[in-house]
Amino acid sequence: MKKNIEIRLAGFGGQGIILAGYIIGKAAAIFDNKFSTLIQSFGPEARGSSCSAQLLISKSQILYPYMIQPEVSIILSTDAFDRFGGELKSGGVMLVEQDLVQPEKVPKGVKLYAIPATRLAEEMGRKIVMNIITVGFFSATTGITSFEASREAVETSVPPGTEEINLKAFEIGYEYGRKLIEEKAKVIVK
Amino acid sequence: MKKNIEIRLAGFGGQGIILAGYIIGKAAAIFDNKFSTLIQSFGPEARGSSCSAQLLISKSQILYPYMIQPEVSIILSTDAFDRFGGELKSGGVMLVEQDLVQPEKVPKGVKLYAIPATRLAEEMGRKIVMNIITVGFFSATTGITSFEASREAVETSVPPGTEEINLKAFEIGYEYGRKLIEEKAKVIVK
Numbered sequence: 001m002k003k004n005i006e007i008r009l010a011g012f013g014g015q016g017i018i019l020a021g022y023i024i025g026k027a028a029a030i031f032d033n034k035f036s037t038l039i040q041s042f043g044p045e046a047r048g049s050s051c052s053a054q055l056l057i058s059k060s061q062i063l064y065p066y067m068i069q070p071e072v073s074i075i076l077s078t079d080a081f082d083r084f085g086g087e088l089k090s091g092g093v094m095l096v097e098q099d100l101v102q103p104e105k106v107p108k109g110v111k112l113y114a115i116p117a118t119r120l121a122e123e124m125g126r127k128i129v130m131n132i133i134t135v136g137f138f139s140a141t142t143g144i145t146s147f148e149a150s151r152e153a154v155e156t157s158v159p160p161g162t163e164e165i166n167l168k169a170f171e172i173g174y175e176y177g178r179k180l181i182e183e184k185a186k187v188i189v190k
Numbered sequence: 191m192k193k194n195i196e197i198r199l200a201g202f203g204g205q206g207i208i209l210a211g212y213i214i215g216k217a218a219a220i221f222d223n224k225f226s227t228l229i230q231s232f233g234p235e236a237r238g239s240s241c242s243a244q245l246l247i248s249k250s251q252i253l254y255p256y257m258i259q260p261e262v263s264i265i266l267s268t269d270a271f272d273r274f275g276g277e278l279k280s281g282g283v284m285l286v287e288q289d290l291v292q293p294e295k296v297p298k299g300v301k302l303y304a305i306p307a308t309r310l311a312e313e314m315g316r317k318i319v320m321n322i323i324t325v326g327f328f329s330a331t332t333g334i335t336s337f338e339a340s341r342e343a344v345e346t347s348v349p350p351g352t353e354e355i356n357l358k359a360f361e362i363g364y365e366y367g368r369k370l371i372e373e374k375a376k377v378i379v380k
Binding site: 013014015016018019022025026027029033034035036037038039040041042043044049051061062065072127129157158159160161162 | 203239255
């Protein structure tokens with residue numbers, strides 16, 4: 001792993017994207033003794049329901065938690081794509097909610113992976129777990145956090161009594177991502 | 191309001207304390223055009239289920255999001271109290287989950303307010319809303335975020351379809367805090 005990894009998470013309120021970032025950050029800290037910080041900033045633009053965060057993962061303690069330019073983006077809404085779609089590094093990885101985001105003008109060389117996370121969550125009868133599906137998808141497609149560490153971070157971060165459905169959601173997202181990778185179904189934007 | 195306010199939030203995983211911090215930060219940004227940052231840091235100690243965050247609220251943009259010494263603590267577990275109970279400024283405000291925290295050795299001059307948030311949430315039939323009850327309690331006891339801004343932040347931050355129960359939870363927490371203030375039932379540790 002590189003020394004530092006910068007990850008953008010963005011969507012709309014209620015998708016649970018902050019918890020997703022929290023869990024990924026925790027997984028990174030569990031896995032291989034890494035450090036991470038998760039930061040959200042609010043200014044006068046906080047009215048409305050858009051929602052974003054910056055997650056940094058590092059091999060050493062993080063003194064400055066703001067990102068310079070992300071190498072991974074998790075984008076769960078059209079608004080989020082409009083706002084943050086263009087900032088990704090060339091060669092970076094973009095994960096999008098397939099039914100909610102129409103990725104246009106993705107930066108050159110970006111690897112794009114799409115998952116119908118909301119639909120998969122609805123099929124489980126619990127739309128609220130779409131963020132946990134996304135955590136699994138992130139682990140499988142990027143490899144930044146391992147299956148085991150991510151799973152442990154999910155288990156210890158969700159409300160007591162909901163572990164089972166959330167672990168199931170995590171595994172569904174992971175499996176979806178693993179299959180995309182196996183099938184070499186990733187789209188490389190040229 | 192002072193120029194900067196530093197708030198510690200701590201509890202165990204699953205209590206939704208990060209979302210509570212997120213909503214309070216958003217409320218501050220909505221209310222009176224303030225700025226806020228919310229940060230969680232994870233190190234190798236992230237195993238287990240403890241969970242904390244630093245929330246800064248300011249009248250101007252925040253360049254350095256780490257707290258120096260909090261003037262408000264929201265403490266939802268015994269572990270969290272052991273770890274963070276001693277750091278509060280003299281004259282600060284500590285909010286605790288009444289049934290989960292036994293506050294001992296609170297710093298001198300701290301105003302302590304307790305709420306049985308978990309029990310109140312259970313009485314609503316949805317234990318998961320205890321964090322939103324806490325947001326209401328924070329607004330009523332500290333006045334740092336207004337009722338209206340906090341309410342709007344709750345409404346735009348919870349999963350679609352759950353607004354009603356969450357707004358109800360917010361109001362229950364607010365009302366509980368307002369009554370404590372009215373009854374001058376606050377305990378000033380000497």
